Amino acid sequence: MTKSSNQKMKLLYLLKILREKTDENHALTAAQLIEELDKYDVVAERKSIYNDMAQLKDFGYDIENSKTKDKQGYYLCTREFELAELKLLVDAVVASRFISQSKTKKLMQKIEGLASRYEAKELGRQVYVAQRVKTSNEKVFYHVDEIHRAIQTNHQISFQYFEWKIDRTMQLKRQGLRYQVSPFLLVWSEENYYLVAYDSRSNQMKHYRVDKMSELSAEKQKCEGRDVFMEYEPVAFSNKIFHMFRGQEETVTLQFKNHLVGVVIDRFGKEITIREKEEDTFSVRVTVEVSHQFFGWLAGFGLDVKILMPTRLANEYQDYLQNIANLY
Numbered sequence: 432m433t434k435s436s437n438q439k440m441k442l443l444y445l446l447k448i449l450r451e452k453t454d455e456n457h458a459l460t461a462a463q464l465i466e467e468l469d470k471y472d473v474v475a476e477r478k479s480i481y482n483d484m485a486q487l488k489d490f491g492y493d494i495e496n497s498k499t500k501d502k503q504g505y506y507l508c509t510r511e512f513e514l515a516e517l518k519l520l521v522d523a524v525v526a527s528r529f530i531s532q533s534k535t536k537k538l539m540q541k542i543e544g545l546a547s548r549y550e551a552k553e554l555g556r557q558v559y560v561a562q563r564v565k566t567s568n569e570k571v572f573y574h575v576d577e578i579h580r581a582i583q584t585n586h587q588i589s590f591q592y593f594e595w596k597i598d599r600t601m602q603l604k605r606q607g608l609r610y611q612v613s614p615f616l617l618v619w620s621e622e623n624y625y626l627v628a629y630d631s632r633s634n635q636m637k638h639y640r641v642d643k644m645s646e647l648s649a650e651k652q653k654c655e656g657r658d659v660f661m662e663y664e665p666v667a668f669s670n671k672i673f674h675m676f677r678g679q680e681e682t683v684t685l686q687f688k689n690h691l692v693g694v695v696i697d698r699f700g701k702e703i704t705i706r707e708k709e710e711d712t713f714s715v716r717v718t719v720e721v722s723h724q725f726f727g728w729l730a731g732f733g734l735d736v737k738i739l740m741p742t743r744l745a746n747e748y749q750d751y752l753q754n755i756a757n758l759y
Contacts, residue, residue, distance in 0.1 A: 437472045444471045445483055449494065449507040454547040458497050458504035507547075514550050517542055521554050529571050529624050529642050571624070571642045577649065578614050578626055578641070585654045587613050588628075590647040592639060603645075612637070613654035615663075627663070629656030636663050679721050684740040686714045691735055714739060726751045 437444070448467045453459055459467065461480040468475045475483075484505055488494050493508040512520070524530060524538045543551035574590075581588045589611040593601045612628035615636075619625075624641040636659060687695055689711045696703070699717050706714045719725055726748055729736050738745040 438474065441468065441473050441475065442483055442486065444468055444473055445480075446487060446492070449487075449492075449505065450510070451548055453504075453506035454550055455506065455508065456502070457547065457549055458502045458506040460504035463504060510545065512545050514546060514553065517546055517550070517554055529575075531571070534572050570645070570647075574641050574644055574647050575617065575624060577647055578617060581649050582614050582616070584649075587611055587650040587652045587654055588647060589650055590639075590644040593643055593645060609646075610639070611650060611652075612639075613656050615654070615657075615660045617641070627660075629654070629659055631655050634659065636660060680718060681721050681741070681744065682716065682718045683721075683738060683744055684714055684716045685729075686712050686737045686739050687732070688712055688735040691732060694732075721747075723751065730755075 445464065445468065448459070448464065452467070461477045464480055465475045465477070484494055484496070494505055495508050496505050497503060520542050521539055524535055524542070527535075530538070539554070543554050546554060578588065589609045591607055592604045592610055594604055596602050612626075612630050614626055614628045616627040617624055618627055618638070625638045626641055626644075627636055627638050629635075630637045634656070636656075685695075686708065692705065692713065695705075695715060699715065703715050703717060708714055721744065729738070729748065730752065738748050
């Protein structure tokens with residue numbers, strides 16, 4: 432690109448320099464800005480810098496000219512995202528199991544590009560990425576986007592679904608036969624994305640882990656089962672099931688030690704009725720889908736939880752614990 436053509440983009444280069452090399456703690460003087468522009472083959476004079484800054488401010492950019500002893504020169508005050516917000520985005524990306532390691536690095540680089548180079552160093556040091564369990568399915572990131580598009584256009588999708596085998600290889604379920612469903616909702620649960628979709632063969636809503644899908648594609652058929660989906664309550668559903676394992680739905684009465692009240696509210700919501708009992712305990716009556724995962728959740732609280740009702744379920748839980756004890 433010739434020097435004269437670069438000159439036409441002077442304001443754009445100035446804005447690029449301000450974005451990358453200035454922030455509330457770092458400024459560039461007019462002389463330094465002239466030097467930076469020269470690296471892009473753009474000629475500038477001190478007076479033109481003053482005029483350019485005025486134009487950028489008139490356009491709406493929050494640019495200040497600091498004259499303090501510690502910081503002299505122009506700097507970009509505000510950006511689309513504050514540093515604290517960018518840190519939250521980085522944390523969310525790193526903590527997401529469904530985003531592969533390579534995609535995590537690419538997204539972090541893009542997020543860092545929204546900050547100055549000084550702030551980007553803080554983002555890079557904020558989290559520890561190594562050894563974090565991540566999906567090995569590189570396409571899951573794009574599958575989420577394809578599913579969203581299918582939901583918006585009201586089209587069915589089809590995919591293959593796999594499971595892990597003991598030798599750490601992936602094996603397709605149903606001998607590779609494609610699943611075809613009507614997608615309605617994506618749910619974030621237990622650090623994974625789940626698709627909630629209507630299965631016409633069973634006439635019910637089912638859920639599928641997105642990172643276990645492969646060869647996903649949109650179909651010509653329109654979605655079915657909207658009446659079934661309208662009866663589906665996502666919040667209630669996520670509260671009732673444990674680790675996305677389905678079971679027989681039952682209403683149970685549980686007794687907890689008082690120090691677990693926060694855990695119970697986090698699990699079932701603050702709308703539940705809490706009844707205080709004697710000896711530093713309380714009871715709640717909730718609807719859950721009973722499964723071994725539910726029993727495992729209870730077992731994690733040891734002596735601090737007890738199933739009060741129904742008695743049959745309490746006996747099943749006792750048998751569950753006894754069978755575990757018999758292994759040792």
